[in-house]
Amino acid sequence: MKRTLGVCYYPEHWPEAQWEEDAARMAALGLTWVRIGEFAWARMEPVPGRYDWDWLDRAIETLGRHGLKVVLGTPTATPPRWMLDRHPDMLAVDAQGRPRGFGSRRHYDFSHRGYRGDCARIVQAMAERYGRNPHVAAWQTDNEYACHDTVLSYSPAALAAFRDWCAQRYQSTDALNRAWGNVFWSMDYDRFDDIGLPNLTVTEANPAHVMAFRRFASDEVVSFNRLQTEIIRRFSDAPIAHNYMGRITDFDHFDVGADLDIASWDSYPLGFLSDRLEASPEHKRRFLRQGDPDLQAFHHDLYRAVGRGRWWIMEQQPGPVNWAPYNPDPLPGMARLWAWEAFAHGAEAVCYFRWRQAPFAQEQMHAGLLRPDSVPAPAHDEAMTVVQELAGLPDQGTAKADVGLVFDYASAWAWQTQPQGRDFDYFRLVFHIYKGLRRLGLNVDILPPDTADLSAYPLVLAPGVATLSEPLLAALAAHRGQSIIGPRSNAKTVEFATPVPLPPNLPGLDATVMRVESLPPDVPVPLVGGGNLLHWREKVETSGDVLERAEDGFAALIGAGGLHYLAGWPDETALDRILTAACGRAGLQVEMLPEGLRRRDSDTHRFWFNYNPVAVEWAGVTIPAAGVHWVAL
Amino acid sequence: MKRTLGVCYYPEHWPEAQWEEDAARMAALGLTWVRIGEFAWARMEPVPGRYDWDWLDRAIETLGRHGLKVVLGTPTATPPRWMLDRHPDMLAVDAQGRPRGFGSRRHYDFSHRGYRGDCARIVQAMAERYGRNPHVAAWQTDNEYACHDTVLSYSPAALAAFRDWCAQRYQSTDALNRAWGNVFWSMDYDRFDDIGLPNLTVTEANPAHVMAFRRFASDEVVSFNRLQTEIIRRFSDAPIAHNYMGRITDFDHFDVGADLDIASWDSYPLGFLSDRLEASPEHKRRFLRQGDPDLQAFHHDLYRAVGRGRWWIMEQQPGPVNWAPYNPDPLPGMARLWAWEAFAHGAEAVCYFRWRQAPFAQEQMHAGLLRPDSVPAPAHDEAMTVVQELAGLPDQGTAKADVGLVFDYASAWAWQTQPQGRDFDYFRLVFHIYKGLRRLGLNVDILPPDTADLSAYPLVLAPGVATLSEPLLAALAAHRGQSIIGPRSNAKTVEFATPVPLPPNLPGLDATVMRVESLPPDVPVPLVGGGNLLHWREKVETSGDVLERAEDGFAALIGAGGLHYLAGWPDETALDRILTAACGRAGLQVEMLPEGLRRRDSDTHRFWFNYNPVAVEWAGVTIPAAGVHWVAL
Amino acid sequence: MKRTLGVCYYPEHWPEAQWEEDAARMAALGLTWVRIGEFAWARMEPVPGRYDWDWLDRAIETLGRHGLKVVLGTPTATPPRWMLDRHPDMLAVDAQGRPRGFGSRRHYDFSHRGYRGDCARIVQAMAERYGRNPHVAAWQTDNEYACHDTVLSYSPAALAAFRDWCAQRYQSTDALNRAWGNVFWSMDYDRFDDIGLPNLTVTEANPAHVMAFRRFASDEVVSFNRLQTEIIRRFSDAPIAHNYMGRITDFDHFDVGADLDIASWDSYPLGFLSDRLEASPEHKRRFLRQGDPDLQAFHHDLYRAVGRGRWWIMEQQPGPVNWAPYNPDPLPGMARLWAWEAFAHGAEAVCYFRWRQAPFAQEQMHAGLLRPDSVPAPAHDEAMTVVQELAGLPDQGTAKADVGLVFDYASAWAWQTQPQGRDFDYFRLVFHIYKGLRRLGLNVDILPPDTADLSAYPLVLAPGVATLSEPLLAALAAHRGQSIIGPRSNAKTVEFATPVPLPPNLPGLDATVMRVESLPPDVPVPLVGGGNLLHWREKVETSGDVLERAEDGFAALIGAGGLHYLAGWPDETALDRILTAACGRAGLQVEMLPEGLRRRDSDTHRFWFNYNPVAVEWAGVTIPAAGVHWVAL
Numbered sequence A, B, C: 001m002k003r004t005l006g007v008c009y010y011p012e013h014w015p016e017a018q019w020e021e022d023a024a025r026m027a028a029l030g031l032t033w034v035r036i037g038e039f040a041w042a043r044m045e046p047v048p049g050r051y052d053w054d055w056l057d058r059a060i061e062t063l064g065r066h067g068l069k070v071v072l073g074t075p076t077a078t079p080p081r082w083m084l085d086r087h088p089d090m091l092a093v094d095a096q097g098r099p100r101g102f103g104s105r106r107h108y109d110f111s112h113r114g115y116r117g118d119c120a121r122i123v124q125a126m127a128e129r130y131g132r133n134p135h136v137a138a139w140q141t142d143n144e145y146a147c148h149d150t151v152l153s154y155s156p157a158a159l160a161a162f163r164d165w166c167a168q169r170y171q172s173t174d175a176l177n178r179a180w181g182n183v184f185w186s187m188d189y190d191r192f193d194d195i196g197l198p199n200l201t202v203t204e205a206n207p208a209h210v211m212a213f214r215r216f217a218s219d220e221v222v223s224f225n226r227l228q229t230e231i232i233r234r235f236s237d238a239p240i241a242h243n244y245m246g247r248i249t250d251f252d253h254f255d256v257g258a259d260l261d262i263a264s265w266d267s268y269p270l271g272f273l274s275d276r277l278e279a280s281p282e283h284k285r286r287f288l289r290q291g292d293p294d295l296q297a298f299h300h301d302l303y304r305a306v307g308r309g310r311w312w313i314m315e316q317q318p319g320p321v322n323w324a325p326y327n328p329d330p331l332p333g334m335a336r337l338w339a340w341e342a343f344a345h346g347a348e349a350v351c352y353f354r355w356r357q358a359p360f361a362q363e364q365m366h367a368g369l370l371r372p373d374s375v376p377a378p379a380h381d382e383a384m385t386v387v388q389e390l391a392g393l394p395d396q397g398t399a400k401a402d403v404g405l406v407f408d409y410a411s412a413w414a415w416q417t418q419p420q421g422r423d424f425d426y427f428r429l430v431f432h433i434y435k436g437l438r439r440l441g442l443n444v445d446i447l448p449p450d451t452a453d454l455s456a457y458p459l460v461l462a463p464g465v466a467t468l469s470e471p472l473l474a475a476l477a478a479h480r481g482q483s484i485i486g487p488r489s490n491a492k493t494v495e496f497a498t499p500v501p502l503p504p505n506l507p508g509l510d511a512t513v514m515r516v517e518s519l520p521p522d523v524p525v526p527l528v529g530g531g532n533l534l535h536w537r538e539k540v541e542t543s544g545d546v547l548e549r550a551e552d553g554f555a556a557l558i559g560a561g562g563l564h565y566l567a568g569w570p571d572e573t574a575l576d577r578i579l580t581a582a583c584g585r586a587g588l589q590v591e592m593l594p595e596g597l598r599r600r601d602s603d604t605h606r607f608w609f610n611y612n613p614v615a616v617e618w619a620g621v622t623i624p625a626a627g628v629h630w631v632a633l
Ligand SMILES: [Zn+2]
Pocket: A060, A061, A064, A065, A134, A135
């Protein structure tokens, strides 16, 4: 496939007189895509029911005239001020009971049926008008679901919808009481309308209650999104995407993705490193202006799975942003490197956010490809380089992966609900494992939790999956390759109880977790073979093979055939050994890469990415800081 | 007295078919006590006014048939959901103004008269039914008063009750205004109904207002509890206990205890070390799987005082718990060691919490004597060892203590109200002194603040007692032994004013605190004799003997006869010297124990406890890690 | 001018029988001023509309009889409890939506028109009665505006007033929408009554919205104060002051000061060091009992500007206070040193807070000149020394300053609204520069942001001024001396947009900030000449002279003629070099002072202040710890 570049653009932010020149410069730069529309509801419908499409018609036409393809966004993330007069109770309510008001964006509750009605109306109006527009080549629903912590709401609208959801799921309060174990502290309900939301309880709420609420909240995002996709498809054949945000797990992206054609995500490597990554101060300092060497790759693999192969970067950081604790300038070359990392992972398109830095409002300190005075910023010229390089390469396909790594959103909810130890976080655990795979140079596929066929993968991992699904259990049982399950896998029933027989209860592996301990970071559990378990360890009874053992005698890695259970959170040293050994058993070649250097294959090329602030020599080649190198396979 | 073991059990959590086998296994283990009932209101009264006692009758009968004695708990800590329909305003309100809702436990306001009525009703119904049941050998009121920060409520119910309390205490607003010094910032009240609760003020509320509110809140717990004891006593002769929680000072346990026959407390050594103890990271790491070597002992001594000699452990940690920041597995042997430490301090009974780990709801990660699959957990076998050891020892009585240490709940409120320095905490100060005494191998009695006779104690300490009571002042004046008062003792009037003449104003000791300073932890005040004052120091004018002096010339320990005033918070080095010297003057033999090794006498035996993760050799004996050793006296 | 001492006194706190002796002792000590009245509303008007002036008459008369001059404070910071019955909605509301209730002080909303009416009434009643009293020699309005974070309120009263303010400023919502850039996220308003306050938004509010709200809130303080000064002036010719609090920037002190005759501030050097100063632990430890060597001086210079030359210390710390995280005792001599530092900076009067330590209510741990038992505290005798020293010196005038340093309250709001990096704070930046100037022994004048004439200053600095005013830009263009503008100066329009052409857009200096980065404290940007940029750096295009350059090649200090732009936040090393070089070009003699030693000139003398806890030898003189030394110029 021919890979393409694009940009996010807000014609409504600029004088119409400037559009023509902007479009001409975009085309000259070699961009293919222009994403527009997603924050412009107040311009599309300035007065309730009175639409103004003229300006948007002209904007699309101007872009189209220059050969640019439009991704048209629905504006439902930014309802106008008048919407609140129509639906005063449409606001989400935070866990402290405070309404989350007008004045920024995402000021709506997914569960508010009245607001959903207005969303359907504006989406239908857009789809009717632009569904067959030749320049509208793709759609985007809303913008960054869940951003700003907007999935969980404790509003009256959410409460009413949750009660309905419970009634549908459990059919009777007796069933619900039994499922949740409400007998525990006399928490039984007699009527569905007695159920509350699990916030502001005196001490922790029943985790089964919380998990039900998390499932409900995710389902609300799914149905909110589906409402839009169903309307758009009635009027348009263009593919539909949503732009997910990095390290957000508050709803099930696989479920939302099932209703979409393309998964896309918004990639801000420097902001994410500063804002939402567990890492040592040294690591954060070293990669301050480059971003973590693996976080982008992980999301690329994740969204390739969510998009069932089709995925984009809808927003790519082009320079300093405005929202992280610290906002450094990327190293020269990073805007190019990030794009190539995406293409190597199979991205169809990379769109920079945004065309020109806005001189006003919330994001005036967020860089664009152009400065506010329309002078090109560094990323502009790096994008140009990428366009030229793409032209010089053959079409790229996605490489077959060596490793399958299960990612399960419900497990993120489960371990937030019950971390049991301060440092236990599902994403952190999976990403820690992922980094280990990537240090070995492996190509990874992320697998959804209901994956039913593992035969393509010599090595499969499923760390921290709270409940292994029936299809996955069956696939594991049938798997001929190597697999490593755990820690803390299959540890809960779907209703968040401890299963009896005790976990992990894996097919063909005699192993019982007798008890677990969560540990502070300064209390490692040393392994006989070197390295340690950290944060989390399990004490297991087993008659299986013990491949790794703690110095206190308890088994740390247990196997039977190709199936293994990992009874703790390994540190880097232990993880590298465990993964290397597993790859050896699986017949996978590995290459231990130096710090900050990473590799990824397309179907035809092997790409090397140097995230270090200094040049690296590897395999006889010197790759400069922030450099990319590739060879044909 | 014959010491006994018991367990907490929740028949309502398990199929009735399992009760018989559970009871048989408890009896086989050698347990004496089974605590039941305290969270089962929804099963006892599933519909308002319709009681269901059948299941409880059968549960008690099953246990009794196996020779087990029942401790029956009133279920008032877990009102059913329907209670909120009867009393929508029964919820406590936190300091931020948020109601603390249904969905966990302790969701009631102590001041709500309507809820109190329903509590009286259920307690009377239970007492009528089980007051003469031969298997019900003790009662427990409610569960862990104050747990989850539930004493202080800012609800309308609390406000109304507080106004009444003020009217009763002060009789006129003029008297109240003068007592509180309301003239200070024009804070005078004209009517009792103008008085508010001391939360959400613009800057700090008047500390006299806060202290009055703290006294009121404690009194509310006392009368809430007394309501239950008065009813139970009308129908039963069995002793009544309450299970207090560790390091909770929000109400006066002596006042509640005055209405009870037995004090009991819930001992979670690992959780408390992780969650609620000031200690260095090294200390927390060393004792991670054993708990602090003194915290249990302190509570044992405290509750022996609260129970006027009769005390239990109602809940003993048996394995990892679920609620601390980190939840490690106890070292093998600790479930035995903790029981013996309690018995050495005079406990009548030690009950493990709980029989079988529940696989559902909030505490599914909390260990029991049995795993969720009914397999014995390590603590099961350690309990069996204790049963056997008890059988091999003669009955044990409580040793006569060498040292009296005053503990005053009102002082905890006082210094929370006005810490004056970030690190000043009353419990922390008293416990710091207690640890010094225990390092010297001393047996300690905790004394209530109105103790009127100190003649039994060669050495008495009263650190941080905000207001010395008249009886205690008289007892100090009459005391022939050594005493050390201060720091920060007798520093306030009952109405939280600074007394004039200035503190400490002790009988027979010329010493005036001219001014005080609170200090950051990195600014010690060195003493001439070595060591430092930390956190807090007072500058005193005195004509008394100066036993310790700071390098800047100010007196640090002042004496006249046996009475001493300590003008600061000594570090360990200074404290060890001060206590050793005082013991010398008092004729007490001391033995400076190595880290983690502790001793305690019963009337016939000396017990040694090794809290270290390694063996310790002492006095020619090697005590293994987590080991207990005893010799006849 | 003859410099004088005074004291704060609360006759209503003491039995009337004590007043006479107090006044006699104040006079004997040599005090000139007694500040009274500002918290006594409940005594002045115990019942709405019924005034009681008798006690105040007698108090003033008693003081006056002893030759003392009264500063009479209006009591509007402490409305009585009955005021809330008249105006239940008069309370401010915090950013979380919680009313800030009765029970301490400052419990009012500046925007509440009903409360303003009652303020006008009590002020008029006082002014009528005491406006011509021969002993009332000065007035004080209210007390410490903004203290306890009371400027920003999110109440209905504030909302209504803000809407009016917007309507007046912008005249139409179209103009407002354009000014704020509301198109950005469909945030447009159709009616002024749709505008909300910028709290509790889902993510950050529009910074232009926030800045408008900050300007409004400051204006509300100004008009609240003006209401009082206009009334007082109708009845009295005595000068009017307000007592500002240290490091508070929530309203524009220059604007409030324009309506007053005297600026005064409340100086708590130890509390401020502990509570509100960025400094290393070492620095805080070294100056724990002395206070930061520059913070007082900075405020002295600031309030000399706010008072247009006339300024006082209205409250001077005399010993330990009660409100900081830690409250140490000042080193002996500090109560004298602080007074002399103030006089050297031109203070007319220094009043200690307070006469006698109150034994009750919120400030019972706050030292006075007397202890609660009326015994003199150390500061009493130090004040006596100052009185004697003043008598031995000729009258002192204010020295001509070498350096002008612009201070702009709106910039503090701007960079709180949009710090862009966690460590960027306007006051911190300006104070950092000020400390550099003071290390060089320079006398500094603070300049308001609309300064139109810089000709008196060989060196002018304007770091962090968000928007350079027209007069200041003109004055800079006309300036013949040296000036250093930046970092982050002229970076915003008045409506908080990024200006195009890009900043700094200075007259005669070709320099364009292409982009900026905020950096964590462990990532310095090294300069070729030594030292680093910290926290903040800008990448500039320029054809000007590059005086300082970063090792990565970007210019750090750019000049054209005498005008310079500083493109980052220099560390101490870099700052010292930059300032020394600038002083060299400006023809100013500098003297690099040792740590903790500072100097300041009056018109006739040079004063040396040793803030160190040890003696310092300098220029052949040994100055003891906490010592002051002076020589005639
Ligand atoms: Zn067209």
